[in-house]
Amino acid sequence: MSNTDRRYDLVLWGATGFTGRLVAEYLTGTYTPDELSLALGGRNEDRLRTLEADLVDEAGTWNSLPIVLGDATDRESLQEIADSTRVVCTTVGPYTTYGTPLVEACIEAGTDYCDLTGELNWIREMIDRYHEDAVEAGSRIVHTCGVDSIPADVGTMAVQSAAVDEFGTPCDLVRLYVDGRGGVSGGTIASAVAMFDAASTDPIARRALRNSYSLAPPGERTGIDSSEQRRPRRDPLRSVWTAPSPMAAVNERVIRRSNALLGYPWGREFRCSEVVPTGSGIRGGAIAALVAGGFGLAAAGMAIDPVRAGLQRFVFPDPGEGPSRERIESGHFSVRLLGRGTATDGPFVVEGTIRADVDPGYGATARMLSEAAMCLVRNETATPLEGGVLTPASGIGEPLVDRLRDAGIAVSVSV
Numbered sequence: 464m465s466n467t468d469r470r471y472d473l474v475l476w477g478a479t480g481f482t483g484r485l486v487a488e489y490l491t492g493t494y495t496p497d498e499l500s501l502a503l504g505g506r507n508e509d510r511l512r513t514l515e516a517d518l519v520d521e522a523g524t525w526n527s528l529p530i531v532l533g534d535a536t537d538r539e540s541l542q543e544i545a546d547s548t549r550v551v552c553t554t555v556g557p558y559t560t561y562g563t564p565l566v567e568a569c570i571e572a573g574t575d576y577c578d579l580t581g582e583l584n585w586i587r588e589m590i591d592r593y594h595e596d597a598v599e600a601g602s603r604i605v606h607t608c609g610v611d612s613i614p615a616d617v618g619t620m621a622v623q624s625a626a627v628d629e630f631g632t633p634c635d636l637v638r639l640y641v642d643g644r645g646g647v648s649g650g651t652i653a654s655a656v657a658m659f660d661a662a663s664t665d666p667i668a669r670r671a672l673r674n675s676y677s678l679a680p681p682g683e684r685t686g687i688d689s690s691e692q693r694r695p696r697r698d699p700l701r702s703v704w705t706a707p708s709p710m711a712a713v714n715e716r717v718i719r720r721s722n723a724l725l726g727y728p729w730g731r732e733f734r735c736s737e738v739v740p741t742g743s744g745i746r747g748g749a750i751a752a753l754v755a756g757g758f759g760l761a762a763a764g765m766a767i768d769p770v771r772a773g774l775q776r777f778v779f780p781d782p783g784e785g786p787s788r789e790r791i792e793s794g795h796f797s798v799r800l801l802g803r804g805t806a807t808d809g810p811f812v813v814e815g816t817i818r819a820d821v822d823p824g825y826g827a828t829a830r831m832l833s834e835a836a837m838c839l840v841r842n843e844t845a846t847p848l849e850g851g852v853l854t855p856a857s858g859i860g861e862p863l864v865d866r867l868r869d870a871g872i873a874v875s876v877s878v
Contacts, residue, residue, distance in 0.1 A: 469546075469547055469548050469549045469574075470500070470502075470547045470548065471500045471501065471502045471529065471531075471547055471548040471549070472499055472500040472501065472548070472549050472550065472840045473490075473499060473500070473501050473502070473548060473549065473550045473551075473552060473836055473837075473840050474501075474502045474503075474504045474531055474544055474547070474548040474550070474551050474552070475487055475490065475501065475502070475503055475504060475552050475553075475554075476504040476505070476533075476544070476551055476552065476553040476554070476555055476565065477504070477505060477553055477554040477555035478503040478504060478505055478511065478514060478554075479503075479505050479507065479510040479511060479513075479514050480505075480554050480555065481825070482554045482579065482825060482828065482829065482832075483505075483554040483555075484514060485791075485825055485826070485828075485829035486552065486554060486829045486832055486833050487503060487514065487518055488518065488521065488522075488829075489829045489830055489833045490833050491518045491521070491522040491524075491525050491528070492521070492522050493833070493870075494837075495524045495525075496524065496525055496526075499837075499840070501528060501529075502528065502529040502530065502531050502547075502548065503515060503528050503529070503530050503531070504530075504531045504532075504533060504544055504551075505530075505532070505533075506532060506533060506534050506535070508530065508532055511530045511532075512530065515527065515528045515530065531543075531544050531547065535555055535561040535564065535565065536561070536564065537564075538564045538567065538568060541564050541565050541567075541568040542568045542571060542572065544568070545565070545568040545569045545571065545572035545574045546572045546574075548574060549574065549575065549839075549840060550574065550575045550576070550577070550836055550839045550840050551565065551569055551574055551575070551576045551577075552576075552577050552578075552832060552833070552835075552836040553565060553576070553577075553578045553579075554578070554579055554832070556579070556580060556582070557582065558578065558580040558582050558585045559582050559584060559585040559660075559661055562578065562580065562585060562589075563585075563588075563589070566589055566593060566604055567593070569602055569604065570593055570596050570597050570600050570602045570604070571600070572602075573600045573601055573602050574602060575602060575603040575604075575605070575839040576602065576603070576604045576605065577605040577606075577608045577832065577835050577836050577839060578605075578606055578607075578608060578832075579607070579608060579609040579611070579828065579832055580606050580607060580611075581607060581609075581611035581612070581710070581713040582661075583671045583672055583677065583678070583712065583713060583716065584661045584662060584665065584667070584668035584671045584672065585661075586606050586607070586671075586678060586852075587667070587668075587671040587677055587678060588667075589604065589606070589852050590678060590680075590852045591681070593852060594680075594851050594852040595851075597850050597851045597852055598849075598850045598851045599850070600850060601849055601850040602850050603839060603844075603848075603849070603850055603851070603853055603858050604851065604852045604853060604858075605835060605839070605853050605854070605855060605858040605859065606717075606852070606853075606854065607713065607717050607854065607855065608831060608832045608835040608836075608855055609824070609827075609828035609831050609832055610710070610796065610823040610824055610827055610828045610831065611710050611713045611714060611717075612710075612713055612714045612717040612718070612854070612855065613831045613835065613855045613863070613867070614796075614798040614817040615639055615710070615714035615715075615717065615718060615737060615798065616714070616717050616718055616721055616854055616855045616856045617817075617855050617856055617859075617863055617864060617867070617874075618639070618798055618800045618815050618817045618874070619637050619639075619718050619721070619735060619800060619802075619856070620721065620856040620860065620861070621815055621861075621864055621874065621876050622634060622637055622800050622802040622813045622814075622815040622876055623637070623728070623729050623802065624861070624876075625813050625815075625876045625877075625878055626802055626804055626811070626813045626878070627728075629811075629813070629878045630804065630806040630811050630878075631806060631807070632804055632805070632806050633728065633729040633730060633733070633804060634729070634733075634802030634803055634804040634813060635730065635732060635733060635734065635803065635804050635805070636733075636734045636735070636802065636803045636804075637718075637733075637734075637735045637800055637801070637802045637803075638698075638699075638700055638735070638736050638737075638738070638800070638801050638802075638803075639708075639714070639735070639736070639737040639738070639798055639799070639800050640701075640705070640737075640738060640739070640740045640798070640799040640800075640801070641708050641710065641737060641738070641739055641796070641797075641798050642739070642740065642796065642797050642798075642799075643794065643795055643796030643797065643823045644793075644794050644795055644796075644822075659765045659766060659771055660771070662766075663766070663768055672712065673690070675688050675689060675690050675691070675715065675716065675719070676688070676716070676719055677716060678716040678717060678719065678720040679719055679720055679723045680720075680723055680724070683723050686719065686731070687732055687734060688715070688719070688734050688735065688736070691707065691708070691711035691712050691715055691736065691737070692705065692706075692707050692708075692711065692736060692738050693707050693755065693758075693759065694707070694755050695741075695748060695751030695752045695754075695755045696738075696751070698738070698740070700801050700803065701740070701801070702743055703740045703741065703742060703743050703747055704740070704741045704742060704743065704747035704748045704750070704751040705738035705739060705740050705741060705751060706738065706739045706741050706750070706751040706752075706754035706755045706758070707738065707739065707754070707755055707758045708737045708738050708739050709758065710737065711736070711737040711738070714737050715735055715736060715737055717854050717855075718735045718856075719733075719735065720854050720857070721854045721855075721856040721857045724848060724851070724853065724854065724857040725846070725847075725848075725856075725857050739754060741754060786822060786825060790822065791821065791822040791825050791826045792821060792822070792826065793822075794820075794821055794822030794823060794825075794826060795818070795819065795820050795821065795822075795823075796818060796819060796821075796822075796823035796827060797816060797817070797818035798816070798817045798818070799814070799815070799816050800814065800815040800816070800817075801813075801814055802814070802815070811878070812878075813876065813877070813878050814876070814877050814878075815874075815875065815876040815877075816873065816874070816875050816876075817867070817872065817873065817874050818872070818873050819871060819872045819873065821871075827872060830867070830870040830871065830872060831867065831870075831872070833870070834863065834866035834867060834869075834870050835855060835859060835863060835866075837866060838859045838862050838863050838866060839859070843859075843862040843866075844858070844859050844860055844862060845859075845860035845861040845862055846858060846859065846860045
């Protein structure tokens, strides 16, 4: 059976989870059955039926939604699901624990796939084990399709495209400034815990967290960029203080992988970094120091097995729990990108912004993941790559920018 002859366009795997439900609500509220053949996937039929009834009632345009049952640890059931659809969109984490069998099934079926993972150790494992198989199968395995790392990855691509169009050369540096307000779910925490668990026992996982180029193709895992910022610093491009960004470890590596997979259109000397701006003067420096100190303490605590286990048991929310609807709707985020380069007539700067007035980790992420999946469903991509373990920029590219705008996420670039 060819990919275009499948029963479904899209299976949403993990539809009853916290983020899965937000994705399901967005898809059924944005698209009609005539536009999208969507199935809800999971292991609990009763919960899926309840979700189906809620979605039919809320959306108004859907009379019913097919349900597909499986288990994240049962390869046979996952294979049946992958064989039935053109694209699988999954929110089931921790991916280190539950993700691999589904990736294997999608590659076996030649099915496209997208997820929300930010688990560097697991992405690195998927690259090393399955990239070549996915290329041969023509299966696009697109990781990090949420706030990690679409704004950073696709935003960098947009800035670089504008630089080449306007100045004939890419930026040699892109710096990202992240600001936002939102909540956190138990699923996100569980993924972070799984990543630290893996790093505590697996030397390959530890190297993936330490090497700034760990997601680049084999043989390409060195470069001029150092590790992400860990201390308060005065910014080299703006007159502000900056603190470490909790997303930098993932986002910077994803951007570097995009550059490598696309054949280094931004050059082998390209550098990128992501930080949190905290303001100018003494106050800005103090805030940067406090943020950096808190970030360092959190990372140190998570690296200690008993502390990590205690936090997970007594402090962190359980998987399936997350911020309230009011908090999601009152959140916001913005990513400002400054690109700097040198053309034949001198230095230049390109500025980009991606922002939305909604919680970044859930409201915005649900839209990002949904529209990434729709790009794969519609085959709306602008990339020479037809398969492999990919990134949003290398696996989808420019068409995702238009879909983000249509979804209420502002994307702008100026020179």
